[in-house]
Amino acid sequence: MDASNYLYVSALLFTIGAVGVVVRRNAIVVFMCIELMLNAANLSFVTFSRINGDLDGQVMAFFTMVVAACEVVVGLAIIVTIYRSRRSASVDDASLLKR
């Protein structure tokens, strides 16, 4: 199968993630959409690695996974504190700073 098909899948996943970030209201779901975008980028890396015939892209994908894991830790910590003080994880409720 032509490897470039994976690029289309990756672009599709990235778009779904980006649209999700914009339209969804729950912070957890927004965050999941961001993870989807990161994984779409990973899929591109691995596909390009296959097309180009070298391993750099796969190494990059590993680094991305590690960084994404760190991001989950920080992100969930922030979302949980917000949820504990507001009893809601909706990004629309957090509007104290809009003057």
Added chain:
Amino acid sequence: MTFTAPVLSYALLSPMLILLGGALIGVLVEAFVSKALRPAVQLTLTLGSILLSFMQLWRIRGEQSLTAAMGSVVFDGPAALLQGSILIIAFISVFLIADTENFTALAAALPGSDEERHALQSGNQVTEVYPLTLFAVSGMLLFPVANDLITLFVALEMLSLPLYLMAGLSRRRRLASQESALKYFLLGAFSSAFFLFGAAYLYGFSSSISFSGIREAIVGGGGNDVLLLIGIAFLSIGLLFKVGAVPFHAWSPDVYQGAPTPVTAFMAAATKVAAFGAMLRIYYTVFANAQWSWTPVLSGIAIVTMLLGSLVAIAQRDVKRMLAYSSIAHAGFLLSGVIALNKAGLDATIFYLLAYGIATVGAFAVVTLVRDSSGEVTDLNRWRGLGKRSPFAATTFALFLLAFAGIPMTSGFIGKFSIFSAAYESGAKGVVIAGVLSSAIAAFFYIRVIVLMFFTDATEDGTSVEIPSILTRATVIIAAVITVALGVYPAPLLNFITDLAIFIR
């Protein structure tokens, strides 16, 4: 199969390694040192690591044209200058962070709960903020010296993740602070996803993740330009977000306002240096030969950023929000140095970053001083007559505002003059016209604040000016002295930058 050990060149990495070591020791201090001693130990450790790192940087500044860690990191003149600027800014920001009044007593406690009151009464302090600062600073040092896409991405996250957490640690207005952390985090992660996607396409275009490999692929031509353009566009979105350029600026007013003021000072100044440092390296070396594709777009973004930042700042009633919009305008001015794409532009941008960063830390340091019984007063109306109540705070704040406005005899004038002349030289006349115009607009609201402080009568509403602690006073004075010194006698630093600032490719 034989295994070849990588050559790391520890000497060139040492400024970053010292900071990371200090941060790790800081984490251990959290675990093993008694609560009473912790603040002093952490402060000494943090300042010590930054100082040691700076001394090491000074020692290796001449060692140019060198790559470290198997080509993942490149150490050249601009790298030394940018890292030095970041360390100086971090050093004086840590003085502000040491002022305990600004941070929550227990970050995990619910705002307004018994737990929180108990922590406050027992004199608890969030000393974790010091290791977090050190981690962020080491990421910032790595960002402008990264020489491949992996290092660049890891450095971006290294500097961002601690800042997301630090934004949520404010003592007063906890909910607003947590909210700013959430906004910063979600938008920051969103933009790094774009950044990563762009990196993937650059790798697809050039089949190399190193900057030199991408550059050769661009110079050589023959690759798929669609991949290159998607790569440049998405990577730029990630970088422009970090510097707060329009249309990726939405986070900055909220985060600047909600975060504890010392963190705002540190973030506003140091992140800008790091992010523009990386931008300079990427646009001046990697993308230089694809200039046709990005200069027009970036010029447009610079013009919109300058004008929108200055215009919206006029309408602000809150000091921190006003400074946030002013920082957006400054991101536009700095972008004109990136667009210039010549040696003068490089020198001017590096000078401007240092001058602007130091004035920013100074300005936010003054903001921490103006308080009433419930904490900092950031409403501009209540700053009326500050000049009579506290000549020290009002005078220094006026000085920093004049530096932002670019009035002669301050560092801001030299910075603006050199950056616009570099942009003019490169033929970006539209950008220069927009820049001068928005400088004039910006001068209006800076001067308005000065008039408010000195020439209007104070209202009795309980706003008072705190007697600054020694460390805060030191920050304000150091920042003020450097701002004036760079304005009156900038030649030594300008010459130093001109001699040193040459990118190796």
